[in-house]
Amino acid sequence: MSQNKSSKSNKVLLAFSGGLDTSYCIKYLIHEKNLEVHTAIVNTGGFSEEELQAIEQKAIDLGSFHHTTLEVTKEYYDKIIKYLIFGNVLRNNTYPLSVSAERTYQAIALANYATKIEADYIAHGSTGAGNDQVRFDLVFQLIAPQIEILTPIREQKLSREQEVAYLKSHGVELDWEKAKYSINKGLWGTSVGGAETLTSHKPLPEEAYPSQLVNNGNETVTLEFENGEICGINNKKMNPVKVIQTLEDIANKYAIGRDTHVGDTIIGIKGRVGFEAAAASIIIKAHHTLEKHTLSKWQMYWKEQLSNWYGMFIHESQYFEPVMRNIETFLEDSQKNVTGKVFVELAPYRFVIEGIESDFDLMKSDFGEYGEMNKNWSGDDVKGFTKILGNSLQIFNQVQNKVQTKAQNKAQQKQQKNGK
Template sequence: MAIEKAENQGNNMKLVLAFSGGLDTSYCVKYLSEQGYEVHSVIVNTGGFSKEELDEIAQKAEMLEVKQHSTIDETDNFYQKCLRFLIYGNVLRNNTYPLSVSAERVFQAIAIVEHAKAIGAKFIAHGSTGAGNDQVRFDLIFSILAPDISIITPIRDQRLSRQEEVAYLQAKGVDVNWEKAKYSINKGLWGTSVGGQETLTSNQSLPEEAYPSQLEEKSPKSVKLKFEEGELKGIDSQGFSNPVEAILKLQELAAPYAIGRDIHVGDTIIGIKGRVGFEAAAPLIIIKAHHLLEKHTLAKWQQYWKEQLANWYGMMLHEGQYLDPVMRDMEAFMEHSQKRVTGTVEVKLLPYRFELIGIESKYDLMASKYGQYGEMNLAWSGEDVKGFTKIFSNQNKIYHAYNDGEN
């Protein structure tokens, strides 16, 4: 679909562009400006960016001659309204991916809509392709929260390849490093996704240099993660009033070990299979450590039903359905389940991997006075177990007695 030039749309040419400083959004700035739009770029930081990186992105926007560039920090809001529930639920899509990009896109979209309303923009643009999930996430949030603002998507509408975008920008005098542009990198508090030519195949892995963090530390290191009601509040002797700071600290400790790399294969919102590489040292360690602590402190059916809800919650979030009211219901369940998820988990950091050593908690149900698994029963007798087993087997005994032993 051709993008109608802004002068044909009336006097209001103000457009807010979701800007990352990468190839796609750089193309969008130049192309949309050429079409007559007044481009206001905005980057929404959901964590993971340093001040220097944000300054560099702002400088790039200025170099591309946007009308105005803004940086919006949503990190704490993102944690409070989303990430803590992903931790409570131990959410890993297809048991692999910590929803690094899926989660943050929703909050970026909400912040962009609010910014567009604040400056009176008539248009919102994003640089998503027509073959991925982000296009649906952005469009969905924009259309729900701002149905009167038009959505512009140059990359999707023109079906551009990355090489075509590079050629266009170079023709406009913008210096683009093709080797760097080969990989699409999205960085956030909950991990960094990496897409490239290898992830378009079913059999190739990403090269070492494609990942943002390289192996720098080889000596094993043990760290103790302290959880309070399901939230990471301490690392070793250091306490954190804000869990975001704890996540960033753990990432700083674990990233030099090149921990948390993998390639996720999953079903996209639009119905095709997709692969994406990612690097998420702190998220994977936190989720696995939290899950271990829950195994010791939650009751059997708490764990079972929370696992069902968390899987559903992750699916809904992945598909951009954060604004559905059922999400608040699931969050209430998960938050209530964390009342006794308090304790310390020891983790050993090693090159490319980590090990969970064990936990200490005053709510540890394993450290009970009732018995030790496989060793000693203190609250029942052998006769009690015989009677229990006899009654427990009744239903299947009756079934097999009347079905000739068939399963």
């Protein structure tokens, strides 16, 4: 599990995911930089115990001096995902921030661990063209400014084919067909990048997605929320992380939650990435539907404004900006009545929200039934209300008509004068 430690202070902590980029980094840092490489993977809920064990073995086989798993799934939910649900956050109305959100807590865990083991360097496998380089660098600089950051892929501007060739030259054989897609898996979804996402027109092929279509029928699941938090599925109470994982396991067999996100990167260029996020997609829509029944018009309006800002700041690595705590306070306070059940039908590649049940359902009032019957006002009340409602429009139109009439009269007088 280890190699002879050099007396020279040359310890580097590498953020290791087991993918192509970080596999390259281990070999490069050992053979080209002569560093003692320690590796760590930060689990944000996307890996099973078997997968984590396989990643650890791979790190050791590649030459890692020591490997560890840093577990932050619950903290990641409590500090970020909970608020993404409260805010129904979808970047550009599409992407549930599957990777954007988890990078902050991965970076925090890595920086703290690097400090603990007294590493001289901390390394990650980000390229120079994406968002993750900024997210990791920023958090590392804030939490562990004394540790130098190394980024082999970014510094050398390497293609994935070049990385495969380098690993092969050091005795590591990789199947290029499997390595050509960059896959990042977490509790809130999985991103998929590859040759197709570098274009503006090519879709990802079916085989690029980690989860394949298994179920061709239909089924209905019941999701339960309490004060905005997901707390149960199919009439079984669970902690939120367990509900998300259970729903993901059920829904990804229908290949639900697939899409391609196109947006503006932190560094100012357009980016395109595929993703699958079955649980996130369903939970956000279910929660939003429950809110539409239980919140007021203006609560919904202002939540939408602040939630959009919250999602943008998460995406752009501004988690530590103080205003984020202010927005979180607002979002949490807005959830007092967001309690009830949501019924969701699952089918291949899609889902449908069937309806909700809630003691706070504002449709269940004694005031009226939409489009059917009024119980707390008369027809004359509506006539008077509508007349008053139209006052500002009538005043505006009256003034405009007077101005237009005056202008037309002037024009006619001028024409008559010129005609003489």
